[in-house]
Amino acid sequence: MRKLQYFKDRKKVRLSRSFGGTFAIFMFLVIIGVFMALPIVYSIVQSIKPLEEIFAYPPKFFVKNPTFDNYVQVYQLCQNLWVPLSRYVFNSLFISVLGTVVYVFIASMAAFPLSKHNFPGKVIISLVIVWALLFRPEVTGVAQYIIISKLNMINTYWSMLLPPLAGTFGVFLMMQFMETAIPDSLLEAARIDGAKEYRIFFSIAMPAVKPAWLTLVIFTFQSFWNATGVSYIYDESLKTLPSVLTNISSGGLARSGASSAVAVILLIPPIIIFIISQSSMTETMAHTGLK
Amino acid sequence: MPDRSKPKDKYSIPLRKQIWNSRASYILMSPFLLLFLVFVVIPIISSVFLSFTSFNMLQMPKFVGFDNYIRMFLEDDIFVKALKNTLVFAIITGPIGYIMSFFVAWLINELNRGLRWFLILVMYAPTLAGNIYYIWTYIFSGDSKGLINTFLMNLGIINDPVQWLTDSKYNVGVVLIVIVWMSLGSGFLAFVAGFNALDRSYFEAAAIDGVKNRFQELWYVTLPQMGPQLLFGAVMSISGAFAVGYANAAITGFPSSNYSTHTLLLHMLDYGTIRFEMGYASAIAVVLFGIMLLTWILIKKALSKFS
Numbered sequence: 237m238r239k240l241q242y243f244k245d246r247k248k249v250r251l252s253r254s255f256g257g258t259f260a261i262f263m264f265l266v267i268i269g270v271f272m273a274l275p276i277v278y279s280i281v282q283s284i285k286p287l288e289e290i291f292a293y294p295p296k297f298f299v300k301n302p303t304f305d306n307y308v309q310v311y312q313l314c315q316n317l318w319v320p321l322s323r324y325v326f327n328s329l330f331i332s333v334l335g336t337v338v339y340v341f342i343a344s345m346a347a348f349p350l351s352k353h354n355f356p357g358k359v360i361i362s363l364v365i366v367w368a369l370l371f372r373p374e375v376t377g378v379a380q381y382i383i384i385s386k387l388n389m390i391n392t393y394w395s396m397l398l399p400p401l402a403g404t405f406g407v408f409l410m411m412q413f414m415e416t417a418i419p420d421s422l423l424e425a426a427r428i429d430g431a432k433e434y435r436i437f438f439s440i441a442m443p444a445v446k447p448a449w450l451t452l453v454i455f456t457f458q459s460f461w462n463a464t465g466v467s468y469i470y471d472e473s474l475k476t477l478p479s480v481l482t483n484i485s486s487g488g489l490a491r492s493g494a495s496s497a498v499a500v501i502l503l504i505p506p507i508i509i510f511i512i513s514q515s516s517m518t519e520t521m522a523h524t525g526l527k
Numbered sequence: 528m529p530d531r532s533k534p535k536d537k538y539s540i541p542l543r544k545q546i547w548n549s550r551a552s553y554i555l556m557s558p559f560l561l562l563f564l565v566f567v568v569i570p571i572i573s574s575v576f577l578s579f580t581s582f583n584m585l586q587m588p589k590f591v592g593f594d595n596y597i598r599m600f601l602e603d604d605i606f607v608k609a610l611k612n613t614l615v616f617a618i619i620t621g622p623i624g625y626i627m628s629f630f631v632a633w634l635i636n637e638l639n640r641g642l643r644w645f646l647i648l649v650m651y652a653p654t655l656a657g658n659i660y661y662i663w664t665y666i667f668s669g670d671s672k673g674l675i676n677t678f679l680m681n682l683g684i685i686n687d688p689v690q691w692l693t694d695s696k697y698n699v700g701v702v703l704i705v706i707v708w709m710s711l712g713s714g715f716l717a718f719v720a721g722f723n724a725l726d727r728s729y730f731e732a733a734a735i736d737g738v739k740n741r742f743q744e745l746w747y748v749t750l751p752q753m754g755p756q757l758l759f760g761a762v763m764s765i766s767g768a769f770a771v772g773y774a775n776a777a778i779t780g781f782p783s784s785n786y787s788t789h790t791l792l793l794h795m796l797d798y799g800t801i802r803f804e805m806g807y808a809s810a811i812a813v814v815l816f817g818i819m820l821l822t823w824i825l826i827k828k829a830l831s832k833f834s
Contacts, residue, residue, distance in 0.1 A: 257741060261634045268631060269649045272708065276652055278674075279662040294677045346559035355549030356542060361560070368567055369762045370819050374770040374792055378799030378808045379570030382577075385584065387565075402566035405713075407559060433551035455713065462657025467800045478658045485661050492665050499659045506655045507648070514644060521713075521720030525755020526762065 276503070283307070283496035290493050306493035310501075313484060313494060319473045321480070328476040331396050332460040332505075339401050339456045340449050347410030348437050352423060362411070366526065368404040381467060395468035396476070400459060406452045412523045413448035414441065447516035448523075454513055458506045477502055571816065578810035583803050595810035606811065608786050609794040612699075613769060613815075616790060617822075619703060621768030624710030625760060631711065632718035633745065647719055654712045660774050663705050667691035667778075695787035698779045702788045705774055712767065714760035721756035725749065754830070761826045769819050772796070791815045 282290070284302040314321040349355065350362055373380070380399050389395045418441055426436050442449070464478045481502065485495035510517075540548070578595055580588035599606045635646050653659065666674045669690040676688040691697050733748045750757075772792030779788045782797075791811055799808030 254740075258637065261637055265631065265634055265638075265646060268627075269646060272653060272711070273649050275662045275666065275708070276656060276659060278666065279659060282662070282665070291672075293672060294681070295672050295674060297674065342558040342562070346556040349549075349552035349555050353549065353552040355552045356545050361556070364568075365563075366762075367820075368563070370766045370823055371567065371571065371816070372766045372770045374773065375766075375812070375815060375819070376567060376570050376574075378795055378805070378812060379574040379577075380566055381800060382573070382584070382805060383565065383570055398562060399566045402559075402562040404563065404567070433555065437555060458655060458657065464658070467796075481658055481661065485664075495661065499656070499662065502658060503652075503656050506657075507652070510648065510651070510655060514647070517716065518720040518723050521717045522724035524717045524720070524759050526758035 279496040279499045282492055283500045285493055287490075287493065290490075306497040307501075309494045310480070310484065310497050314480060318480075318483065323473055324475060324477045324480050327393075327474060328461060328478075331393065331463075331476060332457055335397050335400060335460040336453055336456045338397075339403075339406055340452050342401065343406035343452065344410050344442060344445070344449060345437065346407050347414055348441050349433075350407070351411045351414040352418060352420070352441070353433075365404045365407055365411075369408060373399060373403065377467070384468060389468075391469055391471050391474065393474065396460075396463060400456075400463065403459075406456060409452055409455075409520065409524060410445065410448055412525065413445050413520055416523055417448070418444045447519045450513040450516040451520040454506075454509050454517065457509055461502070461506055574809040574812045574816070577806050578813045580806045582805040582809075584805055588806065591806065595807050596814075598807070599810060599814070605786055605789065606791075606794055609789045609791050610814070612787075612789055613771065613791040614818075615699075616703070616706065616771045617765075617768040620706045620710060620771065621764050623707055624768065625714065625764040627707070628711050628715035628760060628764075629718050629757075632715055632722055633749070635719060636722035637741075647716075650711045651715065653709045660705050660709060661777055663701070663708075664692060664778055667701050669693060692779050693784050695783070695785040698783060698788055702771075702775050702778055705778060706771060709774065710764075710767070712763060714763040717756045717759050717763075718753075721753050722749070725752055757830050758827065761830060762823065765819060765822050765826065769815060769822075 278297065281297065281299050283306050284304065285299045286301055286303045286305060289296065289300060311321050314324065350358060350365070384390060384395050384399065387394075389398070422440060422444075423436060426440055431439075462478060464476065464482060469475055469479075477498065481495055481498045484491050484498060546553075577588060579590060579592060581591050581594075582588035631650055635643050635650075638646070668674070668676070669688060669692055671677065671680070671688045673688065673691070675691065676685070679685045680688070689697060691701050729748050729752070730744060733744060738744050738747060770792055772790045775783065775788040775790060776793055781793065782789055791814065795808050795811040795815065798804045798811065
């Protein structure tokens with residue numbers, strides 16, 4: 237009986253949750269959710285519409301006779317007008333996978349001393365990294381363009397690979413996480429056992445912050461995957477999938493089915509990666525914060 | 528700032544020895560710092576220098592003093608328009624995106640687990656999808672085949688199709704909608720995780736102390752614990768809000784009619800990558816950097832009570 241009373245009291249403690257309030261919240265989220273989801277649903281629907289439904293008047297939101305013609309058309313358009321679709325897919329995957337792996341490594345390597353070591357210059361470097369969060373790649377684009385052309389990297393894979401590797405977002409994320417997730421006593425113990433800092437980094441620090449680098453994989457992959465590299469690359473055979481979208485969607489309504497098909501193809505990999513690592517994501521992002 | 532926790536390191540060992548002893552730290556950081564130096568620090572610093580020159584990438588930069596800045600504000604009407612548009616876009620979309628990220632994250636946190644994950648994916652999908660915003664051009668298409676036009680004509684609100692994307696009366700609104708649509712980004716995820724990690728016991732204590740509803744709870748219990756996330760979200764919102772431009776160009780064309788959705792970023796790209804007037808483009812970049820830093824300092828001050 238007393239236990240029951242305790243639970244009743246506990247319930248009272250949480251009384252601030254009214255059913256009406258929860259329902260209102262749910263409805264509000266549904267409205268925002270519909271606004272967020274509709275354009276994406278529309279592009280999925282558009283990608284399986286046959287041509288006559290795309291041109292139908294009045295236009296319908298939903299599809300009557302779904303077809304994969306648009307996906308076939310994307311393949312043919314690329315084959316005939318530019319370079320084979322597989323080449324774009326290869327470029328996208330090559331740059332995204334290589335870029336992601338390298339970035340996760342170098343960002344973690346930089347974050348480890350910044351969060352766990354004491355050395356001259358630490359404070360100023362950490363400060364600069366936080367301030368640099370303000371400067372998105374778009375904003376420094378023109379200035380980067382000068383550097384990239386001086387380094388003769390225009391129209392090479394390098395121009396798409398290297399500049400994003402200099403972003404401070406990942407270093408910041410790893411710094412925040414490592415600070416709390418790696419106990420200092422563990423590092424001390426390893427040092428007493430004679431382990432070198434590089435070993436400590438690879439065999440103690442990295443395994444301890446697995447959720448953090450999984451999260452970083454999502455963000456990094458997503459930004460590499462969506463990058464068009466417009467002003468750096470003019471050779472069609474070096475371009476990536478998003479540039480196919482730009483090419484095709486400039487063709488107007490007749491191409492809207494095909495461009496939606498590219499958009500859907502583009503959407504799949506980041507969503508798969510997001511779903512796989514979503515749970516580690518919340519754990520990491522909880523450490524993200526500026527003090 | 529001297530680190531007083533290890534006074535021996537700081538005061539009794541000479542600096543050169545300290546640097547040598549920390550070589551492992553520098554070696555670990557070196558790959559990133561080298562890239563950071565080449566692709567972020569040098570570009571930003573060189574923009575400041577180049578903004579006082581006339582530079583076309585072929586000849587050496589020629590020093591021109593404040594000419595670029597004078598030209599910007601006195602002669603270049605389109606720059607003034609771009610500046611005004613950028614401020615309007617940033618002032619509207621920055622706070623809306625920030626507040627929306629916060630409230631959606633807060634509300635999602637009130638729901639049960641399975642629903643929560645589904646909603647996070649739905650809300651974050653526009654950011655995840657990156658280039659999918661082009662679909663809005665079909666939704667707002669100006670002919671009678673556009674979805675919005677058909678819908679409004681069926682309802683009898685309008686009789687003729689509206690040129691949503693090219694009419695400068697409407698295209699700013701359309702771009703605002705699209706930017707808000709994409710504004711639940713990494714700041715949003717940080718908020719979701721922040722709420723997720725809050726200590727439950729504080730809420731129970733607060734309820735006993737007389738906190739009556741969700742809003743009081745938010746103000747007295749949640750916000751004071753969310754300081755770091757609030758700051759991080761603010762950085763991401765500011766950097767995003769002032770970097771508007773790519774979506775504008777994709778949706779309303781480049782340049783948009785009457786430059787109605789032209790922004791500083793687009794103006795900079797116009798001079799930097801099309802006309803190759805790098806000195807002038809750099810000066811525009813410096814103005815943009817300045818505005819962003821100033822906003823950040825102000826916001827940081829305003830949020831200091833939470834951290």
